Amino acid sequence: RGPSRASLSMTNKRAKPDSGITMDDVDGFSAAELFGQGVCYTYDDVIFHPGHIDFAADAVDLSTKLTRNITIRTPIVSSPMDTVTEADMAIAMASVGGAGFLHYNMTEEEQLANLKAVKNHRLGYVVRPEVVTPNTPLSFLDQLKTRRGFTSVVVTETGLIGGALLGLCTSRDHELVSNRAATVASVMTPVKDLLVGKATDAIEDLENALVASKRGKLCVVNAAGELVGLMTRSSVKDKKLRPPPGAPTVDKQGRLFCGAAVGTREGDKARAKALAAEGLDAIILDSSQGDSTYQIAMVRFLKEEVPDVDVIAGNVVTQAQAKRLLEAGADGLRVGMGSGSICTTQEVCAVGRGQATAVYKCARLAAQFGVPILADGGIQNSGHVVKALALGASAAMCGSMFAGTTEAPGEYFFAPDGARVKKYRGMGSLDAMAKGSDTRYLSESGHLKVAQGVSGTVKDKGSVCKMVPYLIHGVKQGFQDMGAKSNAHATELREAGDMRMETRTGAAQKEGGVHDMHSYKKVLW
Numbered sequence: 001r002g003p004s005r006a007s008l009s010m011t012n013k014r015a016k017p018d019s020g021i022t023m024d025d026v027d028g029f030s031a032a033e034l035f036g037q038g039v040c041y042t043y044d045d046v047i048f049h050p051g052h053i054d055f056a057a058d059a060v061d062l063s064t065k066l067t068r069n070i071t072i073r074t075p076i077v078s079s080p081m082d083t084v085t086e087a088d089m090a091i092a093m094a095s096v097g098g099a100g101f102l103h104y105n106m107t108e109e110e111q112l113a114n115l116k117a118v119k120n121h122r123l124g125y126v127v128r129p130e131v132v133t134p135n136t137p138l139s140f141l142d143q144l145k146t147r148r149g150f151t152s153v154v155v156t157e158t159g160l161i162g163g164a165l166l167g168l169c170t171s172r173d174h175e176l177v178s179n180r181a182a183t184v185a186s187v188m189t190p191v192k193d194l195l196v197g198k199a200t201d202a203i204e205d206l207e208n209a210l211v212a213s214k215r216g217k218l219c220v221v222n223a224a225g226e227l228v229g230l231m232t233r234s235s236v237k238d239k240k241l242r243p244p245p246g247a248p249t250v251d252k253q254g255r256l257f258c259g260a261a262v263g264t265r266e267g268d269k270a271r272a273k274a275l276a277a278e279g280l281d282a283i284i285l286d287s288s289q290g291d292s293t294y295q296i297a298m299v300r301f302l303k304e305e306v307p308d309v310d311v312i313a314g315n316v317v318t319q320a321q322a323k324r325l326l327e328a329g330a331d332g333l334r335v336g337m338g339s340g341s342i343c344t345t346q347e348v349c350a351v352g353r354g355q356a357t358a359v360y361k362c363a364r365l366a367a368q369f370g371v372p373i374l375a376d377g378g379i380q381n382s383g384h385v386v387k388a389l390a391l392g393a394s395a396a397m398c399g400s401m402f403a404g405t406t407e408a409p410g411e412y413f414f415a416p417d418g419a420r421v422k423k424y425r426g427m428g429s430l431d432a433m434a435k436g437s438d439t440r441y442l443s444e445s446g447h448l449k450v451a452q453g454v455s456g457t458v459k460d461k462g463s464v465c466k467m468v469p470y471l472i473h474g475v476k477q478g479f480q481d482m483g484a485k486s487n488a489h490a491t492e493l494r495e496a497g498d499m500r501m502e503t504r505t506g507a508a509q510k511e512g513g514v515h516d517m518h519s520y521k522k523v524l525w
Helices: 087-095 108-120 139-148 203-213 233-241 266-277 293-305 319-328 345-349 355-367 382-390 430-435 437-441 464-482 487-496 506-511
Strands: 013-015 022-024 046-048 076-078 099-102 153-156 165-169 196-198 217-221 227-232 259-262 282-285 310-316 332-335 373-376 395-398 420-425 455-459 501-503
Touching: 046 382, 076 087, 076 464, 087 099, 087 108, 087 464, 099 108, 099 282, 108 266, 139 153, 153 227, 165 217, 196 203, 203 217, 203 227, 203 233, 227 233, 259 266, 266 282, 266 293, 282 293, 293 310, 293 319, 310 319, 310 373, 319 332, 319 355, 332 355, 355 373, 355 382, 382 395, 382 464, 382 487, 464 487
Parallel strands: 076 099, 076 395, 099 259, 196 217, 259 282, 282 310, 310 332, 332 373, 373 395
Antiparallel strands: 013 022, 046 501, 153 165, 217 227, 420 455
């Protein structure tokens, strides 16, 4: 349902100069007209009209403001959910020019450990290599193969990266050893027989040395012989087969970007300060309904105590909500309520808003403060990202899109139908709340808990390092079709009323997808 054509004066015609040809005055609607009718719309309800193309898709510039002071090249970030973002996802998202936000459904120590893992990671090395002490039994490797799919471990004195390198134990060393109680030290290949690289060498030089050696692994050490990282032949091969990732998102010291979520309880103040001390780049105040006295007070506290860390407040869906948080000093806003695939807030609590309308309305208000917004929830494909950005979001926050990827927390297992899956759950599900996420729903410990989300599984989607470049190219093609050369240009077109759009009927939405096929396989890239 769109604006009344009668109310927009269909009698007026636009004449093409010197041609005598006239066009209907109303051919689609501006964003202000479409979203000013008292009806809230989702992404699928809205369709944009094509614009004039005079540039290539590759020329589209999607770089954007993540917060008031942070710019990213790729306008996609991962959600701080406990089945989406921990260190592996944050590393991957930063490596492709986006950003990842660590969830806080874990202890302060665990969250700090994840942050340190991101900040210490060097692109080109294996993420979280398995490192053990020399006394580790071979039975641990059997469990490791089931749990992570790894068949090899690096052996150091401490069992950690940073310990003195002692050796490497691969499947060739241990797979035919029947005594699984034997230690890795008894069968490992000692350091003197390993291919070892220097931490001061360039990543490209290390990769070339590994390929030239025809070996499977290269351990990287510092001048003291302490393990710094691991490179494998398979990781180098994967890198060469994937699309080029482009420039990563890094902090002022050249380390990978990492954000994190915290709550609004008194104990979260100390957690936020501890994270800031370890180099955290941005804080998300994680709440399903961010317009509260608790969050306003937390924003003010953080801007006073950790002024160098940008604060993203939310979630909000109305201008009134957004205004209070922006006046408190928020550097960014997270927009969305009940639109996620695993969220049932709108059903259970009867509050929320269609995501397309929420993004447009909040973006217009936030722009007056010079603050960007994140469109959080409802993103299922590249077209939804295009719509979120075109309606005013600076970046799209993805949860279900990245659940089930290689970098998402959790281990793969096989569903009854044989599909390889990972668990995915809403932070409002009873499973997540039992672990502590009830704080984001303002639920007090000991009170009755009502689920505002579900738990389930999602299929294996591969690596986000492969997914995101293709996703972004789809977004660039969408911007090209709309005639928008950048996010800034899209804003100009939208505010001038030159970006035209309409709503779609259910039949139009069906027609816009695959139909009238006997069978088909939908391969996105």
